[in-house]
Amino acid sequence: MGTGTATSCVLAADRSRSVVVTVPFFIRENGIGNPGLIRKLCIDPAVRGEFSPKGAKIEADRPNNLLGATPVAQEGRLYVDAAIQTERLTKVFGSRLIAVNDMNLFVPKGAIFGLLGPNGAGKTTTLRILLGLQRPTAGRAVVFGRVCGPNAVEVRRSIGYLPTNPQLPGHLRPVDYLDLVGKLCGLRREERKPRIASLIRAVGLLSATSQKIKSFSTGMATRLGIAASLVGDPPLLIWDEPTAGLDPAARRFTLDLIRELGKTRTVVVATHILGDIDQICDHVGVMHEGRMIFSGPMRDMKRRLRRDEFTLEIEADDERLQQLVGGISELDSIVAARATVQTVTVQIAPEHERAAILSEVLKKVTEAGLPLLSIHSGRNETENAYLQLLDEDEAHGFQRFELNSARQTSASHRNASNEG
Amino acid sequence: MDVKTRLMSTLAVFQHDLGSLASSWLVRVWLALSGLAVLFVLATQWRVSDDSTLIAQIMFFYLVVPWFLVAIMLGVGPVAGNRAESLSDGVLCRPVTRHEYLLASWAARVIVVLGVFLVVVVPAILLVVFADRPESLFPATCFGILAALFVVCLVLTLQVSLAFLMGTLLRRQMVTVALLAVGWLVSAAVLGAFKLEEFSPFSLSKAMPVLLCQPWREEDRVPDAIEAEKISEMIDSVGSWFGVDAPPPPKKNQYFDREAFADISLWRVSLGYGIPTLLSIGLATLVFCRRDL
Numbered sequence: 001m002g003t004g005t006a007t008s009c010v011l012a013a014d015r016s017r018s019v020v021v022t023v024p025f026f027i028r029e030n031g032i033g034n035p036g037l038i039r040k041l042c043i044d045p046a047v048r049g050e051f052s053p054k055g056a057k058i059e060a061d062r063p064n065n066l067l068g069a070t071p072v073a074q075e076g077r078l079y080v081d082a083a084i085q086t087e088r089l090t091k092v093f094g095s096r097l098i099a100v101n102d103m104n105l106f107v108p109k110g111a112i113f114g115l116l117g118p119n120g121a122g123k124t125t126t127l128r129i130l131l132g133l134q135r136p137t138a139g140r141a142v143v144f145g146r147v148c149g150p151n152a153v154e155v156r157r158s159i160g161y162l163p164t165n166p167q168l169p170g171h172l173r174p175v176d177y178l179d180l181v182g183k184l185c186g187l188r189r190e191e192r193k194p195r196i197a198s199l200i201r202a203v204g205l206l207s208a209t210s211q212k213i214k215s216f217s218t219g220m221a222t223r224l225g226i227a228a229s230l231v232g233d234p235p236l237l238i239w240d241e242p243t244a245g246l247d248p249a250a251r252r253f254t255l256d257l258i259r260e261l262g263k264t265r266t267v268v269v270a271t272h273i274l275g276d277i278d279q280i281c282d283h284v285g286v287m288h289e290g291r292m293i294f295s296g297p298m299r300d301m302k303r304r305l306r307r308d309e310f311t312l313e314i315e316a317d318d319e320r321l322q323q324l325v326g327g328i329s330e331l332d333s334i335v336a337a338r339a340t341v342q343t344v345t346v347q348i349a350p351e352h353e354r355a356a357i358l359s360e361v362l363k364k365v366t367e368a369g370l371p372l373l374s375i376h377s378g379r380n381e382t383e384n385a386y387l388q389l390l391d392e393d394e395a396h397g398f399q400r401f402e403l404n405s406a407r408q409t410s411a412s413h414r415n416a417s418n419e420g
Numbered sequence: 421m422d423v424k425t426r427l428m429s430t431l432a433v434f435q436h437d438l439g440s441l442a443s444s445w446l447v448r449v450w451l452a453l454s455g456l457a458v459l460f461v462l463a464t465q466w467r468v469s470d471d472s473t474l475i476a477q478i479m480f481f482y483l484v485v486p487w488f489l490v491a492i493m494l495g496v497g498p499v500a501g502n503r504a505e506s507l508s509d510g511v512l513c514r515p516v517t518r519h520e521y522l523l524a525s526w527a528a529r530v531i532v533v534l535g536v537f538l539v540v541v542v543p544a545i546l547l548v549v550f551a552d553r554p555e556s557l558f559p560a561t562c563f564g565i566l567a568a569l570f571v572v573c574l575v576l577t578l579q580v581s582l583a584f585l586m587g588t589l590l591r592r593q594m595v596t597v598a599l600l601a602v603g604w605l606v607s608a609a610v611l612g613a614f615k616l617e618e619f620s621p622f623s624l625s626k627a628m629p630v631l632l633c634q635p636w637r638e639e640d641r642v643p644d645a646i647e648a649e650k651i652s653e654m655i656d657s658v659g660s661w662f663g664v665d666a667p668p669p670p671k672k673n674q675y676f677d678r679e680a681f682a683d684i685s686l687w688r689v690s691l692g693y694g695i696p697t698l699l700s701i702g703l704a705t706l707v708f709c710r711r712d713l
Contacts, residue, residue, distance in 0.1 A: 131513045134712040150518050150709060157515040167506030169436070171443055183432035184514035186425040232514070 083109045083236050083266040084130060088139035091125050091290075099125040101290035102139070107283065112262035114281035114298075115270040116386060121287040123270040124164065127238050131161055143236065157185065160229030162239040166221055170214030174205055174224050177213060178231055185232035192231075199227040204253070219250040226257065237267045243276055255280050274386055286389050293393045301385045308348045310358065312365065313373040315342060320370060327364045333357065342373070430520045433511060437528035441494065447532060450490045454540040457481050462544060472558045473676055474548050475568065476628035482537055482572050483625040484608075491533050491576050492600050495583030496593050498525040505591075509713060518709045526584055526701060533576050541569070564632035567686050571631065574693040575621050579604070581700035588704045588711075617684055618692030627684045629676045634686070 084107035091100040100122040107113045115123050128134045130141050132150045141148040143155045168177060175196060182192035200206055203223040208216070216224065222242065229237060242258070243251045258267055258280050271277060277284060277298075285295040294301060314321060318341075325344055328336040333349035334357060348357045365372050441447055461477050469477060481487050498508050498521075511521055545565055582604075586596045612622035 128713075133509060133512060153515045153517055156513060159513070161513040163506075163509060163513075167510065169440065169507060169510075171440060180432055180436050181514060184429045184511060184516055186428050186515060188425075228510075 081109050082142070082144075083107045083111070084113075084141070084143050084268065086126070086129075086139060086141045089126065089129065089136050089141055090138040091122070091129060091134065092137045098290050100129070100136075103287070103290065103292045104295075105141075105285055105292055106295060107266060107268060107285075109266055110262075111283040112258065112267045112269070112281045114277035114284045115268060115287065116272065116274070116277055116284055117270075117287035118272055118390070120289075121272075122290040123272075123287055124240055126287070127161070127240055127268070127270055130238065131156060131159060157232065158234050158236055160232060160234040160237045162222075162225045162229045162237070162242055164241040164244055165218065166225035166228075168213045168216075168221055168224060168228075170212060172213055173209060173211065174200060174213060174227075175209055177224065178227060181228045181231045187232065195231060195233070199230055203227045218245040219247060222246060222250070222254070226254070230261075235265050237261060237265060238270075239267070240270045241272075242269060243271065243273060251276075286386060288390055288393045291393075294389050301389075308350055308354065310346045310348075310361075310375060310377050311339060312344045312346060312361070312375050313342055314344060314365065314370050315373055316368075316370045320368065324364065324368045324370060327368065328361055331357065331360050331364070334361070336361075429514070429516045430524045433516065433521055433524035434528050437498065437525050438531060441528060441532040446490065446493060447536065450487070451536050451540070454481070454487065454536060458540055458544045462547070466553075470558045471548055471553070472560045472564070472629040472632035475545055475560055475565065475632055476625070476676055478541055478544050478548075479568060479572050479628055480625050482541070483575060483621040483628070487537075488579050488604060488621075489597075489601055491579040492583040492604070493597055494533055495529050495580035496587035496596050498522075498587075505713060512713060519705050522705050522708050526581070526704070529584065530577050530580050533580050534573050537572065537576055538569070541572075545569075558629060558633050560632040561635050563636040564634045567634060568628055568632050571624065571686070571689055571693070574690060574697070575624065578693045578697045578700070581697045581704070585700040585704040585707070588708050616692075618688045624689065626676055630684050631686070631689075634684075 084105060086103055086105040089100055089103045089105070090098070092098050103122070103126065105126065115126070117123050125134065126141075129136050130143060130148050132148050132152050132155065135150065144158050146152060146155045146158075148155050169180075172180070178196040178199060179192065182196060187195070200209060203226055205220065205223055205227070208220060213221065213224065222245070226239075226242070229239065239258070242254050246254060255276060258269060261267055262280070262282075269276065269281065282298050283296065284298050284301050286293050286301075314324070316324070321338060321342070321344065325336050325338055328334060328344070328346060333352045335347040337345050339345045346358075346361055348354050362372070362375075458478050458481075461474070461480075465474050465477055508521070512518065545560075549560060549565070583596065583600055586600050587593065590596045590599070608620045608622045611620035612626075614620075615623050615626075617623040617627040
């Protein structure tokens with residue numbers, strides 16, 4: 001089966017709830033259909049599709065929260081142009097610990113995807129399943145259309161993996177280690193040697209080539225691990241907590257590198273450091289207790305928490321600051337108050353245009369002749385959105401369980417009646 | 421992908437493991453102690469033992485104690501222990517299959533163990549065979565020496581393979597070594613009581629002088645050595661009747677038992693140690709390919 005696309009029928013479906021749409025025809029390249037609509041086709045992380053002689057059957061859980069991507073048919077299944085896709089991935093350790101719980105993950109090609117979650121959320125387990133180091137208890141993981149598994153060599157050829165605090169063979173020197181990795185990737189000598197030289201230079205280890213790895217600091221080992229993940233020139237990079245234990249300079253270097261690499265390949269960064277995600281990622285997935293509680297573009301995550309409260313830091317004495325607060329409070333639809341000695345909080349009513357109101361507030365500050373030191377919207381937006389997601393997940397856990405159970409029960413009833 | 425590229429990763433793991441093991445303190449210390457042990461045997465038994473017994477005494481350390489412990493320690497899987505697991509992750513997250521990794525690691529371990537054995541023992545054997553020593557009643561034959569070397573290599577390979585399997589199963593280095601050491605000694609002692617040289621390295625060690633005297637072909641066998649020994653004793657006693665002092669006979673070694681193991685068969689011994697070796701490798705591969713890392 002060649003490359004094909006589903007039709008605009010999905011667009012006509014009800015976007016507000018789960019849908020199962022049977023596409024009446026299957027469009028081949030240059031076939032029937034409107035290419036413009038095909039481009040707009042909504043593809044969800046949870047999209048599943050199957051082909052039949054009659055057409056393509058596409059199933060999506062949240063079609064209104066989707067990316068514009070082109071689905072590709074492979075081996076009778078429908079995939080969007082995903083770098084990584086998991087379907088109901090579950091990993092249970094020894095019937096005791098549920099590390100990954102029925103998780104659907106979708107990482108579009110070319111994205112810098114931040115896999116976010118508290119410690120023990122199942123991030124590393126998910127990544128290890130992708131690499132074939134662990135087997136899923138249920139469900140499956142697909143990387144570039146290939147199913148992951150212990151002997152999925154081609155999957156691993158397309159992945160450059162950096163583990164948390166990489167354990168490297170201490171008796172080797174960096175060039176020897178990268179040479180070993182190059183051989184493991186099946187690179188020929190004439191290809192391997194120049195690449196190693198350029199990588200050593202790129203990660204700033206040129207002056208440490210004569211040292212043994214056991215003498216390396218955490219930062220140097222991480223940089224060498226980064227170089228090792230790039231030796232095979234893979235289209236997908238999976239880095240597990242790449243900034244763990246790094247000093248600020250090394251952290252900056254790593255984040256800049258991710259941003260740069262993200263221009264040419266897909267990068268997945270698993271971390272619990274929100275600041276890193278905020279700076280570099282365009283897509284984000286939030287894991288909590290083994291489940292994916294949010295997955296989508298970064299802007300959607302931030303949009304979840306529209307903040308109408310701003311904090312102005314102003315250098316002024318008590319009296320003048322109080323006067324300013326009074327002046328700001330006179331403005332329509334604003335509640336102003338002094339927060340600390342030098343800060344004023346301004347809360348804008350939700351239905352009002354924030355930019356216009358804020359410019360009025362700043363005009364008041366200018367008129368008062370007070371120096372404005374800083375202005376920010378409360379806490380970090382991503383942090384707020386993340387914490388809100390975790391709170392919601394904690395609060396609605398039981399409800400979600402009931403919903404899922406009900407859905408599964410009804411599905412099983414449907415199947416039973418169909419079989420009957 | 422061509423075969424050369426496919427083999428490149430396996431060879432890389434093999435070379436890396438070989439280099440790591442060869443440069444480890446355990447192998448270096450073992451090599452030094454092995455050399456000293458052989459020197460000690462040569463120095464103390466040079467004038468006392470005949471060729472085959474002396475060579476068997478040199479091999480005693482590898483068949484009975486203490487070097488089996490080192491072979492086990494070196495053989496314990498490349499994924500037993502936290503650090504080893506982390507390092508293996510670094511390999512297995514690259515385009516290498518698990519059985520390629522396992523095969524390369526096992527081969528590296530076996531070669532290191534056999535390398536140390538051969539490096540120490542072969543020069544000692546050459547010394548015994550070619551040195552100007554009193555004519556031996558039980559000279560070691562070329563076939564016997566090669567067969568003995570092969571058999572000891574097989575036993576060492578079995579030790580490494582068993583350790584490899586147990587390490588893969590138990591995933592804890594020290595526990596594996598302790599369990600295997602006790603199990604090995606007990607089973608070897610029990611099977612040795614039944615004089616089963618095919619299964620017990622203790623019995624095999626006792627049978628080694630007989631194996632060392634075996635010829636390439638049956639028709640090349642010299643007059644039965646045991647008979648020759650009896651004739652020699654008879655001549656000595658006849659000489660003493662006439663007041664002729666015979667030279668003092670070489671002291672008989674009570675450990676080695678030529679009569680009990682006169683029927684030793686290289687074929688049976690090879691099967692006895694070879695089949696468990698193959699089973700161990702097969703099981704280790706099966707377990708390793710099916711489990712999580």
